[in-house]
Amino acid sequence: MxxxxxxxxxxxxxxxxxxxxxxxxxxxxxxxxxxxxxxxxxxxxxxxxxxxxxxxxxxxxxxxxxxxxxxxLNSEPRNLTGSGHIMKLRYSPYQIKCLSVEEEMSKHREAIKSFTSLDEYPVIIGSLHSMLAPVSMVLDKLSTRQLRVAYVMTDAAALPIRLSNAVAQLKQDGLITSTITVGHAFGGDLEAVNIYSGLIAAKEVVEADVIIVAMGPGIVGTGTEYGFTGLEQGEIINAVRVLGGTPIAIPRISFSDQRQRHYGISHHSLTAIGKVALKEAVIGLPKLSESKQDRLEDQIKEYNLTNKHDIRYICGEGMLDIINEYDIKVSTMGRNEKDDPEFFMTVGISGLLALEILGT
Known part of the structure; x- marks a missing residue:
């Protein structure tokens, strides 16, 4: 109610x-x-x-x-304008008409239909919206050329992309080229019916060098193993592999969160990449002090992640320096890069891995 x-x-x-x-x-x-x-x-x-x-x-x-x-209450009646027949928020009082890239009347339909493969394109898959800004900064700072970066926003959290201050600033500053809202998320530069066509649009329409996928602001969690919306990360890894791309999964890592289930690698990430993901992803982890490193390695061993994914340990201190250079505030659960350095190091490393795959 x-x-x-x-x-x-x-x-x-x-x-x-x-x-x-x-x-x-x-x-x-x-x-x-x-x-x-x-x-x-x-x-x-x-x-x-x-x-x-x-x-x-x-x-x-x-x-x-x-x-x-x-x-x-005092607004004038409005009539439908523009083209498109795909409804988002379907059968709710706020169902909204969108022109999806797949529709017959879309100028992008032929590009979508002619798709064959992502050609091993790097697709960075975050589990929180707070990962979007720092990874975009690293891509911008370390690339040797101007990259076309597409952000695909899923419907696992906020549905209107307009809610995101980060997206507005990243687009204004040129760190994101184009946005695509998939599922019931809406308001992107392009609309797509699902994650598959959203990824295809990022390659064929945006012609992105790098694709970043993450939910909008917010996440639903219940403290249970499978009852959280970030579970989609495992499913997106599978989707990227199905389409011929290279998934780079960002694990949620923190040693500042006092909740035991989120200490080290969050149980959210362990479930998504350890159980739901059926395909291999590239996963970058920061090199840490001995006690913290032991925590990560124990969790990786418990979930048998080394036999399932391409795990790479990389020094992440430089990622924090890059984040500090930009006039864009970052935070996760109210903590910035100084309060929760391991979280932001891990996010930044995913950008570094994407650039390595691109060779730029």
Missing amino acids: LAIKKGRVIEIISQRFGLTEVKVKLKNDQIREAINYDELTGKVELNDEVILNTTAVELSLGTGGYDFILYI
Whole structure:
């Protein structure tokens, strides 16, 4: 059930393409911060009366403290415009029409149909959205030429790509060339029905040198072995191999997270790459102090990862220096590269591996 409240917009906090942040005054005079997705509900303006979905905030869930505008009461009726017949958020009150790359009316359809292979292209597969920015920085910094980088956003977390501040800044700064939203995720430069056609579009339409795949902001976890959305990482490894690419899986590593199940290699990564992945991935791990190294090696041995994947140990200290050079804030679970260095070293190493595969 949705928690719904009515209020009036009293301040426009910020605007960027497709997303507006506002302050809303409720009937009880409480002030709330809310997000409006312009593609769904239209342009919101000062003094508009709006209906808010307040469910996540009332449950104290991780949406950044925002409510979401469901409807602008005084907005003008809108008619469908543009082409496309693929619906995302299907059969929900907010199903949205998209032009998918696979559709007959898409100018990219023939390129998708003529696909044969990813030709061993490197595909970096993250398990958290927080991995996107640091790996993009490493690719940008260490490449000997300007790379075309495609970001494929899955539907395992946030569905609107507009929510991501990181994507907006990475595109503005030229670290990401193009975005593709797959499944029920929407709002990318290109839309695709699933991960397979999303990867194909990255190669055939974007002509990307490197593809990065990761969910949008947020993740669902339950503390159980299989009950988390990051499990998709194993399935994406399989998909990349099916299409003839080279998957580079980023394990979630931390020695700052006090939860035992996330200490060292997170149980999320161990399940995804150790059990769900049926194909080989390239996995880079940082060289660490003896006690931390022992923890990683014990986990790798327990899950028999060396017989399943191409495990490579690489010095990762330089990755942190690269991240510090950019005016882009990075964080995971509220921790930056100084608070959780092993996490960000591991992420950066995946970019280094991709460049090695490219030979650039």
